[in-house]
Amino acid sequence: MSASEILSASGRWILILKPNIIRKVLAANIQGFLQVRLTVFSLPHARQVWMLFQSLQHLFNLSQHSTMVLRAENLQKKYDRRCIFEQLSFELRLGDSLAIQGANGSGKSTLMRLLAGVSTPTQGRITYLRHGQALEKTEQIRYIGFVAPYLQFYDDLTGLENVLFSLRAKGITPNLHQVESLFEHFALATACRKFVRTYSSGMTQRLRFVHAFAAAPIVYLLDEPTVTLDRHGIALLWDYVAQQRPNIILIVASNDADDIAQCQHRLCIEDFKPKVIYA
Template identity: 45%
Template structure:
């Protein structure tokens, strides 16, 4: 999998959020987008993930050397963020199954069991999500991002809502994937940087 961004620019109400962002990521690779709150790092992450479109510039995706459309790429991408909404009246397991089906992906119950166990939610997976703590909900969102065997993984503030134990669970799992995937993390936590190979400072692209 290769992701290529060319001369990306994003504006909001005539204000330039960032501009002239160009990069190429070929798996396996890990990148952190850093910056203060409100700096635009989450916006850039969503652009790279194909969740939104840029004011200018392009993002292209190649799978096994073949150019693929954004909609096809989305089936191969996992995305998680604290602001994503899950369904409180569904169980944790039902939420993840629903997310897979919405992407047209098969449900592998054995894999889901392993993921829930890895994130210490095996005993809670059949409980309603509205009974979960914020940290449990965040771990469920990460599970949903991982459940479809993504080739590219996008994590927006992944340790938000997590305590030290939850943060360790997250990075222990993500670190096992660094040799396989494109991993892009938006963060303002310096501790996250030890888990990535490259860093992009969003402020650099405000002054160009």
């Protein structure tokens, strides 16, 4: 997938800029933070109002991940006349995890692209519900962390610059401390300031994790997440995922037994291929 495809998936059309221009954009407000403020004037119960506000703000923060439902209904995907799968349905809630299995070329990555919103089903629909309300596609991107081997970066930007630019493309103000903590967790604290063209395949895959998780998503879509990783890289991934449960929905497309073991439920994509009846 090209950089332009990745960025257009955020629901915004963005010019593909030269690396030096991107750096200027990032430098303009690299440490901006969104803060909620309340000014209490000389009210008889100013202290009580302030305490109530703090309590409500705390409850809001706790409830940010309180409800999320991912619903796939009667999905079908065709390429020309070839039907990849059909009548595929499932529903997942916070704390749920699903492993998608199937032979190479069976449609695992196709389904993951549909769930990520970078492709559309031929029939059926995918709905993301927050607090019972269906999210528009432009809103969904903020809650999805998508990892796939074919997602590419700007080679002439550093790892950190790639992640920060992607966050801004989604309309998210970067939390630099949070981003740097992710780089540290995935053993890229030093490499994050090096050009991506110098990265090994394993480092690039770990950068994909930082890129996907930097926006604090709720839905983790991991397509063949460990294929280029050594044991240490695999451990870093699943340790991080374990820390986020039960506040996420996890979907893993893989045939690796250890990857599949991370999930409660199984879905074999080949079970949803069209049935051929011979006379």
